[in-house]
Amino acid sequence: xxxxxxxxxxxxxxxxxxxxxxxxxxxxxxxxxxxxxxxxxxxxxxxxxxxxxxxxxxxxxxxxxxxxxxxxxxxxxxxxxxxxxxxxxxxxxxxxxxxxxxxxxxxxxxxxxxxxxxxxxxxxxxxxxxxxxxxxxxxxxxxxxxxxxxxxxxxxxxxxxxxxxxxxxxxxxxxxxxxxxxxxxxxxxxxxxxxxxxxxxxxxxxxxxxxxxxxxxx
Amino acid sequence: xxxxxxxxxxxxxxxxxxxxxxxxxxxxxxxxxxxxxxxxxxxxxxxxxxxxxxxxxxxxxxxxxxxxxxxxxxxxxxxxxxxxxxxxxxxxxxxxxxxxxxxxxxxxxxxxxxxxxxxxxxxxxxxxxxxxxxxxxxxxxxxxxxxxxxxxxxxxxxxxxxxxxxxxxxxxxxxxxxxxxxxxxxxxxxxxxxxxxxxxxxxxxxxxxxxxxxxxxx
Amino acid sequence: xxxxxxxxxxxxxxxxxxxxxxxxxxxxxxxxxxxxxxxxxxxxxxxxxxxxxxxxxxxxxxxxxxxxxxxxxxxxxxxxxxxxxxxxxxxxxxxxxxxxxxxxxxxxxxxxxxxxxxxxxxxxxxxxxxxxxxxxxxxxxxxxxxxxxxxxxxxxxxxxxxxxxxxxxxxxxxxxxxxxxxxxxxxxxxxxxxxxxxxxxxxxxxxxxxxxxxxxxx
Amino acid sequence: xxxxxxxxxxxxxxxxxxxxxxxxxxxxxxxxxxxxxxxxxxxxxxxxxxxxxxxxxxxxxxxxxxxxxxxxxxxxxxxxxxxxxxxxxxxxxxxxxxxxxxxxxxxxxxxxxxxxxxxxxxxxxxxxxxxxxxxxxxxxxxxxxxxxxxxxxxxxxxxxxxxxxxxxxxxxxxxxxxxxxxxxxxxxxxxxxxxxxxxxxxxxxxxxxxxxxxxxxx
DNA sequence: TCTTAAACGAGACGGTACGTCTAGTCTTCTA
DNA sequence: TAGAAGACTAGACGTACCGTCTCGTTTAAGA
Numbered sequence: 066x067x068x069x070x071x072x073x074x075x076x077x078x079x080x081x082x083x084x085x086x087x088x089x090x091x092x093x094x095x096x097x098x099x100x101x102x103x104x105x106x107x108x109x110x111x112x113x114x115x116x117x118x119x120x121x122x123x124x125x126x127x128x129x130x131x132x133x134x135x136x137x138x139x140x141x142x143x144x145x146x147x148x149x150x151x152x153x154x155x156x157x158x159x160x161x162x163x164x165x166x167x168x169x170x171x172x173x174x175x176x177x178x179x180x181x182x183x184x185x186x187x188x189x190x191x192x193x194x195x196x197x198x199x200x201x202x203x204x205x206x207x208x209x210x211x212x213x214x215x216x217x218x219x220x221x222x223x224x225x226x227x228x229x230x231x232x233x234x235x236x237x238x239x240x241x242x243x244x245x246x247x248x249x250x251x252x253x254x255x256x257x258x259x260x261x262x263x264x265x266x267x268x269x270x271x272x273x274x275x276x277x278x279x280x281x282x283x
Numbered sequence: 284x285x286x287x288x289x290x291x292x293x294x295x296x297x298x299x300x301x302x303x304x305x306x307x308x309x310x311x312x313x314x315x316x317x318x319x320x321x322x323x324x325x326x327x328x329x330x331x332x333x334x335x336x337x338x339x340x341x342x343x344x345x346x347x348x349x350x351x352x353x354x355x356x357x358x359x360x361x362x363x364x365x366x367x368x369x370x371x372x373x374x375x376x377x378x379x380x381x382x383x384x385x386x387x388x389x390x391x392x393x394x395x396x397x398x399x400x401x402x403x404x405x406x407x408x409x410x411x412x413x414x415x416x417x418x419x420x421x422x423x424x425x426x427x428x429x430x431x432x433x434x435x436x437x438x439x440x441x442x443x444x445x446x447x448x449x450x451x452x453x454x455x456x457x458x459x460x461x462x463x464x465x466x467x468x469x470x471x472x473x474x475x476x477x478x479x480x481x482x483x484x485x486x487x488x489x490x491x492x493x494x495x496x497x498x499x500x501x
Numbered sequence: 502x503x504x505x506x507x508x509x510x511x512x513x514x515x516x517x518x519x520x521x522x523x524x525x526x527x528x529x530x531x532x533x534x535x536x537x538x539x540x541x542x543x544x545x546x547x548x549x550x551x552x553x554x555x556x557x558x559x560x561x562x563x564x565x566x567x568x569x570x571x572x573x574x575x576x577x578x579x580x581x582x583x584x585x586x587x588x589x590x591x592x593x594x595x596x597x598x599x600x601x602x603x604x605x606x607x608x609x610x611x612x613x614x615x616x617x618x619x620x621x622x623x624x625x626x627x628x629x630x631x632x633x634x635x636x637x638x639x640x641x642x643x644x645x646x647x648x649x650x651x652x653x654x655x656x657x658x659x660x661x662x663x664x665x666x667x668x669x670x671x672x673x674x675x676x677x678x679x680x681x682x683x684x685x686x687x688x689x690x691x692x693x694x695x696x697x698x699x700x701x702x703x704x705x706x707x708x709x710x711x712x713x714x715x716x717x718x719x
Numbered sequence: 720x721x722x723x724x725x726x727x728x729x730x731x732x733x734x735x736x737x738x739x740x741x742x743x744x745x746x747x748x749x750x751x752x753x754x755x756x757x758x759x760x761x762x763x764x765x766x767x768x769x770x771x772x773x774x775x776x777x778x779x780x781x782x783x784x785x786x787x788x789x790x791x792x793x794x795x796x797x798x799x800x801x802x803x804x805x806x807x808x809x810x811x812x813x814x815x816x817x818x819x820x821x822x823x824x825x826x827x828x829x830x831x832x833x834x835x836x837x838x839x840x841x842x843x844x845x846x847x848x849x850x851x852x853x854x855x856x857x858x859x860x861x862x863x864x865x866x867x868x869x870x871x872x873x874x875x876x877x878x879x880x881x882x883x884x885x886x887x888x889x890x891x892x893x894x895x896x897x898x899x900x901x902x903x904x905x906x907x908x909x910x911x912x913x914x915x916x917x918x919x920x921x922x923x924x925x926x927x928x929x930x931x932x933x934x935x936x937x
Numbered sequence: 938t939c940t941t942a943a944a945c946g947a948g949a950c951g952g953t954a955c956g957t958c959t960a961g962t963c964t965t966c967t968a
Numbered sequence: 969t970a971g972a973a974g975a976c977t978a979g980a981c982g983t984a985c986c987g988t989c990t991c992g993t994t995t996a997a998g999a
Contacts (some may be wrong), residue, residue: 091969
């Protein structure tokens, strides 16, 4: 029932191959319906919490038939997934000419702002929750969200190692987690606020370590 | 309706206070039913996933009336919460005589083992998921799970600062997150395995930092 | 589990046998509880309808334990049955010295007044309803309510036949029904009101027939 | 919520009026489901008594979802009501050319046979019982069952009065009750059997009265 | 006075049905 | 062919009442 192995968010209506494919037969997919569904899902989440986001409610709010929703998204989590990506045009790129510390801080801070200041935060939390019981969601989150961001940071770290700026024995995956995991952790548990300077603190503490700076030499 | 602000797991049948409290009236609560429910919830979770843990299924498996389940737990998440705590007799204590690094590693490793090797891992993941839409669960998790563990580590760190072993400018909360959050993160997203040496790596990298050991002196 | 074949309303606490039986051991039955239950049942019926008369509600309203109710009455219908009889001290006797027509009218009118003007009406309707699915109730109603009243009227009719006042070919049972059934019918269906002169009309029409008073003589 | 004042049994799918009404949108109602429910209800009643007719059991036996049953009938009594009418195609018409006595006997006997010999008897008894606590049922029974039958008989009686065959002072409503109420009475209480000749007896006794035929004239 | 025994209150328990809700699917007509 | 409308099956939800049970407490009569 699930085609193409997982969560296809961007569906290609026609194959863009070389040969003339001919116009797609029949009524084309309604762009209005697609957008309305994604917006309805986000709206419902924001002002009713996760439990309010039912397929029924999405269809009703988007003024779309339930069958139409099911036709294009296999579950409500998939709707939220696409809704999340469609409104999160956040980039993983980093400005040129920054120091390692500045670059990493920029990436972590971008995530923290997204989580704290936009509806994307709630969406993301609920998606991670949904991932606990839906492997499909978990895979999609990993592929399309976690992995790209981790790779960006991992790339910076590896380059720094090669430049001799970081220690060669570095466990890159663990280091990346030590920068980003706290943000997710605070999103999900809420035990501490996501302060403005959190990103800088995380980067500083990780790069520099927690030991005292340097015993004054005589 | 709920006493003592949220999820009471240990219910005191009679206050052992000074004054005579009087015997509890009526048929006493069935300990058998209580235990069966908690076990049924854990069993269902393990061999059917989160979606299999319905109140209906819990009652059926525990051979207990649905009304009895609802009488003592307001939602399935509360059942799982108590189930989790009742089978997680994990301690936050740390052996005496260990170095700071060893102590922290011990704590992180204990969490990683719990998450990776016991049913507590799945329970914990689902509880964090449930916390996204249930403030009651979130509060209970924070109070009874997150906070005690964080305080244990934070205590160690603060003591080390006072001993001069760690830098005074330390952001303790952030540091604790940098040690533990990666474990939760990997539990929830599964992007990387919870390797045996992860705890040691996390502690080493945070305490020592990522910079090369000794800048070559001319 | 049901002793003495059906609905025993008056329970004999001690056997009145020849020998002195001695007082019954233990705490005697609480007359207060008994009365409170019967009253609670009637009250609930009156101001909440049949559906409001649950064993739970009866016990609560009577401030009596549910177990106590079940100890003395096997079902709510039995409670209502006893409640009905205990507050219906209506007699089947007829004053001396009345004509047949007057006697019958008196009996029918007494029933009509009971049904129309007292809470006994609602009770009786609900008991007949309950009798449709509970043979126990049906038997009790027949034995303790229907039969005595029918026998009183049937006796009057049979005596009149013997006096030559009524036709010998009379079907007494059918005649009794033709006098009383309309009252029950109107109670249960409510298609026509229970007018004051109904009893007189029923008796007159049945005794005298519907044909014109005097066939025109040539 | 209920249209057309109560229990609508025959639902008009489309108004056949002058204006074009347009086809009904959506999937049409399943006739199979409707019939199965009605039959299941009757079957359950017959071989399990009134208490066996639960919505749950009806749905299960009809192999229909509970939601579907609730969608079309607000209570089990409504199901039984429609079930009763759908299988009771009994008429109120009377053959031409019969005497008044024969006509009335025919009507009463038809009712008695229905009550005694078909499943309609039990259905009817339970509907009258249900009417005691559900005004909706009471109204439906009155409108669709009691009233039409009473009017048929009342018409015959009134015509006879006009022909001079019956006394002008006749209370028609009471007379009709004296013919039919005994049948209902015996159905509900069961104190006497519904004998074959009951109808004839009731009619004869009412029309002719109970007094001896005619005192022999010298 | 003390023992014994039944009735009583409170209330937890295993069940069953309730009536509602959402998930998904299916069927029909319309655009 | 997509979409809208909406009926359908399946099954969990949380509640209410059922009738039973297990306590501790009362209230008498008998020892």
